[in-house]
Amino acid sequence: MLIKFKKASDVLGSEITPKSVFDRRRDFLKTAAVAGAGLALGALPTLPALAAREKLEGVKKTKWTAESLGEKDKPNDYDVIAGYNNFYEFGTGKKDPSENAKKFKPLPWTVEVGGLCAKPGKIGFEDLIKPHMLEERVYRFRCVEAWSMVVPWVGVPLGDVLKRFEPNGDAKYVYFETLFDPERMPGQRGPILDWPYKEGLRIDEAMNPLSLLVVGLYGEVLPNQNGAPLRLMVPWKYGFKSIKSIVSIKFVSEMPKTSWADYAPREYGFYSNVNPKVSHPRWSQASERRIGELFRRETLMFNGYEEEVAHLYKDMNLQKWF
């Protein structure tokens, strides 16, 4: 049994400033310093929140380049990708996330990996990513709301990361959770969804070479509003499957509960593969508007990744398993 002798210099638990308060104090000092400097220069105080855009080193090209997609699928501008977001943790408007995530500090970041695997544990963001080569992959992105973009992501293959934790034979699905922290994610203060945001993939979907753990955009660190520091990208599924700001990864044996399917099971399925033939009660999925274009275009089966992923669903009724 451990007996602790109290020293006079020991700090009482009650005396320790809670971390959230301490962080706010630092924010305050920073804001005050910048405001002070601004005023001293006779200028309006500029917000320190305009996140510095940091370049990522050693990003290698892959076969998924802008050139390989061709003329019809040109990458959207950085400002569009980082300014038009569905990320309800930071508000339900398309511009809300870029506004409300300015002050969000993603690092330090820890991911808890657990469930049916040999090497579970908590792992820091850098330790999770560092063993892998960063890859640039230009993917089509299709939102369930019938708009789409082309995005040059930077990330590492999800399958390679998952294998390090040695999932066992019972691991049939991978389950993900987003950070739950209403202080840092103001959208979580309202009951929009049953927070935290939950997503999942079948293990073979997760191991598919297309599945990417994203840490960057346009060769730079991933902007907060796009799911910093770590998000999923499964380009043959509707955007909401590609969960953002991941803090938990779990190998499970049963199909996990996922946020949108749980909210409206009639509207959102677990699979949510892009499928022009299965319409959603709110949006016909037959066509989509590419952001930046006036006319709609036809939506492609599996968002144009049929060759890579169709085999995963070959004996499945996709009307039923939407």
Next chain:
Amino acid sequence: MNAMTRTAGAAPDGMTAARPRRDPVVWVWKPLVWAACLAPLGWMVWLGFTGGLGANPIEFINRYLGDWALRILLVSLAITPLRMITGLKQLVRLRRLVGLFAFFYVVLHITNYVAVDHFFDWRVILEDIVKLWYITVGMVGLAALIPLAVTSTKGWVKRIGGRNWTRLHKLVYLAGAAACLHFFMMRKGFQIEPLIYAGVFALLMAARLIEPLKRRFKA
């Protein structure tokens, strides 16, 4: 000011002959309603010329016009309760104008959907109306408003008679309910905003019950 002694609701605006020469409703209030109702459209055009419509302008315009159609429709539904509370009978004379502006925004909203969003792809639009419930509900709202806009003139009041006209124009309640439901269904997740609009609509409807209830309990 008190030239109008008719009971409100029995006949619409513009039926009485005697009116003061410098009628403030005509010279002050109606111009203000025009300005207030055109301001949102003006702001949208301004945003359009200054690049303020965001990455998906068609979606922005669609939602913006829908928002304003619903807001102005609720304002038109607020006029009768407001008249009952304040006793300002003249308010009724602004009702038709506000109602027509609501219809104006509805028409712009749907024009954007038909002409810009789907570029007159009628097959897809018809499929939307049949398959997507929130669009079905929206179209019910439009269908309820069209006869009201058509019969908004003095000539039509005479043709069908004040009593029938009033009865017909109760369709606006259906339009209001459809508009609120349309907005609610269109949002994803549990969102407060559509509930606020629905709550305002419910309050405005409930306010209409006050007078009949009073009369019943007095009798």
